[in-house]
Amino acid sequence: MMGKMLSILVPAALAGGFVGAVTGMGGASVGEGAEGNACIASVHDGDTFRTCSGERVRLVAQSGPMDAPELPGSPRCHRCDPAPGIAARDRLRVILRQPAKLHCNGTDRYKRALCRVTVNGKDVGDQLVREGHAVIRNDWR
Template sequence: MTRNPALYQSIEMRSLKARANPIRPKQTRHNSAMVRDCVFAAVVGVTIGSGLLVWRNWEAVKPVLHSSGATVIDGDTIEVAGERIRISNIDTPEISSPNCPAEQVKGFAAKRRLAEIARGYPIDIDREGKDRFGRTLARVRIAGNDVGLQLIQEGHALPWAPGAAAKQSRIRAWCGS
C-alpha cells in the first residue's frame, strides 16, 4: 500500500489553518439577556436577604401587646382597641424602611422603650386629628407622663417638625451623616 503524499499534505494544511485562524465559538446569548439575568439574580438575592433579616429579627419587629390594651407597633405608634395612634409630638427612627442600619437599631430601641413605658399602665389619649396614613394623631400620656416628651428626654425620639429639611435633619441625627 502506497502513501499518497498529497493527501497527507492536504490534512496537514487544514490543521495549520485551523490553528492559525480558529473558529470563534458561536455566542448563544446576547449581552442584554446576560445583564437581565444578572439584575434578576441580584434582585432575588436582595429580596431573600431582606426576608431573612426580618425573619431573624421577628421578635423585635412584631407588635407587642400589653395588659393596658395597647399594642406597640414601633417607637411612635401604638394600637388601642383596633385604633392606630401615632404619637403626635415626636418622630422615632424607622424600623421597617430605615435609611441606614444605625437607624433601624435605634428604632428597635425606641420600640422596646415605648413597650416598657406602656407596660400595665392606663393610657390617656388626647386626639388631635389624622395623619396621611389614616392613623390618629394624639398626645399620649401613660401614668400621667407625656410619652413623647419622655422618649425625647431619654434620647429615643426627636421632636417632630414638618418639612423635608426637618426630616433630613432627623435622619442625619440617626444615621450620623
C-alpha cells in the same frame, strides 16, 4: 374642645402591651377628638401603636410633633442602624404596660389618629424625647 371618652375593660399585661376591649361612647373613633383611657394591643415602633379596638395611633408629644428612629423593613429605613429603632419600640412597649390615657386630635396622612399619651400624668412623647428615643420634628406629617 372636649373629646369623646373611651373606657378600658379588663387590661392584662402581655409582651406587646395591654389586651382587653375599648368602647367608644357615641360610636366615635379614636381620631375624632377622643380622650380617655386606652387599651393598647400592640406597639409597632417608637411612635406608632394600635389600640385594642384596632385604631392605629401616631404618638405626638405635648411639646410638639415627634419622630422615633425607623425599624428595618420600613420604607424610610434605607440601610439604617436597627438598634435605635428597636430600642425606641421596646421602651414604648415598657411605658405602655402601665395604664395610659389618650388625648387625640385629628389624623395624619396615613389616617392614624394623632394622640398625646399620658401615663401617671406624664407625657409619653416628651419622655421618649428626654430619654433620647425620639426627636421633636415639625416636618414628619
